[in-house]
Amino acid sequence: MLKKIILPALLAAITVVGTAHAQKSKSYELASPGGINKIKFNLDKSAPKYAVSHGKTQVITPSDMGFTLKNNDDFSTNFEVVDVKNTSFDETWEQVWGEKKKIRNHYNQMVVLLQQRNAEKRKLEIQFRAYDDGVAFRYVYPNQGTKDSIFIMDEKTTFNLKEEGKAWWIPAYKENRYEYLYQNSTINAIDTVHTPLTIESKSGLKLSFHEANLIDYASTTLVNNTGTQLKTDLVPWADGVKVRVKDTFTSSWRTLQIGEKSGDLIESYLILNLNEPNKMGNPSYVKPYKYFGIWWAMHIGKYTFWEGEKQGATTAHAKEYIDFTAKEGLHHLLIEGWNKGWTQQWYENHMHMFSFTQCADNFDIEKVVEYGKEKGVELIGYHETGSNLINYMKQIDAGFALYKKLGIHTVKIGHVGSKLNMKEWHHGQFGVNYFRYVLQKAAEYELAVFYHEPIKDTGERRTYPNMLAREAARGQEYNAWSEGNPPNHVVILPFTRMLSGPMEYTPGVLDVEIKQGYPGKRIHGTTAQQLAMYVTFYSPIQMLADLPENYAVPAYQFLKDVPADWSDTKVLNAEIGEYLTTVRKDQNSEDWYLGSMTNEKARDLKISLSFLDPKATYEAQIYADAKGTDETHNPSAVAITKQTVKASDSLDLHLGGAGGTAIRFKKL
Structure with missing residues (x-):
């Protein structure tokens, strides 16, 4: 059932107070419903600036906004505030299909209308939204009788990160589009990069920079200007123009998902919530x-x-x-x-x-x-x-x-x-x-x-x-005819590319040594890890990619059982580029499925089963790396066991190097 709560009377009062304060101090603040994330906006010498904080931690220090239009027309300064409106919104909507059936869309919004102090009096609207899992803003150039077409030559949006950190990124403007291995470096060492760009800050926050609801606009790449400052670099047309429109434009939402744990990024639905119903x-x-x-x-x-x-x-x-x-x-x-x-x-x-x-x-x-x-x-x-x-x-x-x-x-x-x-x-x-x-x-x-x-x-x-x-992204096919994807690639993708939406990775190759393939080419992981991908990698269509004859093995049963549509998703443990354990509930039954994967390091993980129905008993059908199995030692060996479990139990998982575990929890 769709639930909407809008508070017009209270918000009208907030708008009046906020506007009066802003005209005096030139500062506006918007907090998320839970108060954890805040956006601060002000005009600095008539130029719009914004900043972002999470709790007591400053994430983004005052950063630039605006545009350069054709003929060096500066549309980033000489502004005054005309109006500010604050609203709140709360709904729960249902996906037709997805990793979670019901999604809550709860945010506070602030819309700032600016006008240039010149004869043209051109207006620019900036819409800010604050969620408990991140923040977003976009630009709207309202229809205001502009006679000529609008040519955006540059978007000046910057993200001045307060702290250094570790960044996971792929380069932009390369021949193979998004199909590159992720590099891990400090922020000041990144190239011009595609989004999602994922960063772990020095203070431990997990950040993902991306965009949402991209329509009739250029997509965003990010370039490192200096130190920890990232700048928007819109992808150009062949003639160098970034965006060409007739009389109005709306940018995509510039998004920043913020988590205190790596798994928080995967459990965020901010990107979906910023799209139209x-x-x-x-x-x-x-x-x-x-x-x-x-x-x-x-x-x-x-x-x-x-x-x-x-x-x-x-x-x-x-x-x-x-x-x-x-x-x-x-x-x-x-x-x-x-x-x-x-x-x-x-x-x-x-x-x-x-x-x-x-x-x-x-x-x-x-x-x-x-x-x-x-x-x-x-x-x-x-x-x-x-x-x-x-x-x-x-x-x-x-x-x-x-x-x-x-x-x-x-x-x-x-x-x-x-x-x-x-x-x-x-x-x-x-x-x-x-x-x-x-x-x-x-x-x-x-x-x-x-x-x-x-x-x-x-x-x-x-x-x-x-x-x-x-x-x-760089998918399974690279394992067939190139040096292949290294073991850490599959535990980076869920925290980077897959934050944007479902990926067609084409998993399910059980013959990881590719015995019928090109000499020396193989998958750098175990068969159990391929099974786990059907839970850790979300897509509503999942290919069983291997040759038919390679499915004549007991481990294939998991691929027959695992569904492609889910009612709920939870991340049990995760570290970017290291390991990930995800559980999902089948949309059409009471069964849960677990996928756990690691990079080249073997791992022992203890998993709480508290996500299960506390009143029920389940049969855990476990597909794990066999003893001694890893990427290079008997990688196709899968140990299949069963045990009865309840929500009060825990399981000890052993993952071989580049290995995994897949489990079906069948409700009894």
């Missing part, structure tokens, strides 16, 4: 699920994406995979390479041409779909654009219409290439608008979407629940 209702075609696919066989070289002797996408192969999917009780299958246009050069940076309606030789999509229906298996559509959006936009309606005609309800859309149309960044305003357009277009054809090589997530799944998941 659901505009789609509860469409029947949007469902969380697990799926199989031919993808891993292509990445390890068993099959090719293109036509030829080792062609993966054939009608015969598809039927084999459909038979396996049906036998294992799953209902979705992804076959890449089904369409014309795949060549050995498809991934190179040029305007590659794909058809989105014509089948590749040896593949008949209508026969495959019909065979799948007979077996209760639905095909997942796939569009690889090669970042040639000129070609894709000409065919998008025809491609989506074909899927609707065939009864396909999900499409994976890829964008391999360093730039869109070999010209624009994936994460500039052009890319932002493109990805939002495709999402809305997909809804017209009753299609849910998951993106590869996308713009980063900023929470739009709340508004458009057909936005299922996206890649936007």
